[in-house]
Amino acid sequence: MKLLIIEDEQGLRDNITNYFNEESDICESCGCLNTAIEKLSAYEYDCILLDIGLPDGEGFAVLDYLREKNRNEAVVIISARNSLDDKIKGLNIGADDYLTKPFHLAELKARVVATYRRKTFNTNNKLIFNEIAINLLGRTVEVNQIRIVLTRKEYDMLLYFIANKGKxxxxxxxxxxxWGDEMDMHDNFDFIYTHIKNLRKKLLDANCKDYLKSIYGIGYKFMTE
Known part of the structure; x- marks a missing residue:
């Protein structure tokens, strides 16, 4: 997953970032509302972790921005505020979950995964696309009921393509x-081609239909049939 962590407390922000990075997620972070809006205007994310008490404004403004732009990122509010009014307001204007500080990082991870799974795939633990079956909890993939071994990047890339199939x-x-901000270290997109080539080969070797199509001069499309 690609995450945006909006949290003004540096220590907590670093702890969350390090924890999710260890799980091979891509994390970007910021500590104020203005920077959060700048990032959201430039990039898209799978999930946003949102503190509503920011030094330059209420984090609720992020939810307003997402709604105005018809964005579909999953949002988990992380806040020291535990009043019912704040929880109801956040959920009513677009948040998908509300977690009160302090919390265990393992619980935060579980909430994020569950929220992303429901919002993106409308499923619980298993994603089925024709002959491809993905166990979202175990992070395993089967094609025609035969397990194939993918790297973490290949697995995340397959999820990304299926979530955006037909586009x-x-x-x-x-x-x-x-890759988030790490993409700036590359001079070209050859590294993308390598990962896609490897993913496509593994799928084809398992007698999967060739869904991945290269669109000349633009990018790629995961076909729906």
Whole structure:
């Protein structure tokens, strides 16, 4: 997953970032409302962890922004405020979950995964796309009921393509989603081609239909049939 952590407490922000990075998620973070809006205007994310008490404004403004722009990121509010009014307000204007501080990072991870799974795939633990079956909890993939072994990047890339099936996705969008700020270290998109080539080969070797199509000069499209 690609996460945006909006939290003004540096220590907590670093702890969350390090924890999710260890799980091979891509994390970007900021500590104020203005920077959060700037990032959201430039990039898309799978899930946003949102503190509503920010130094330059209420985090609720992020939810307003997402709603105005018809964005579909999953949002988990993380806040020291435990009043019923704040919880109801956050959930009513677009948050998907509300977790009160202090919390265990393992619980936060579980909430994020569950929220992302419901919002993106409308499913519980298993995602089925034709002959491809993905166990979202175990992070395993089967094709025609035969397990195939994917790297973490290949697995995340397959999820990203299925979540956006039928859409033409630019190489830039793939790079931003899969590598976040790290993409700036690359001079070209050859590294994307390598991962896609490997993923496609593993799927075809398992007698999967060839869903991944290259769109010349633009990027890739995961076909729906």
């Amino acid at each position: 033409v996705i630019s190489k830039t969008a793939i790079a931003e989603h899969m």
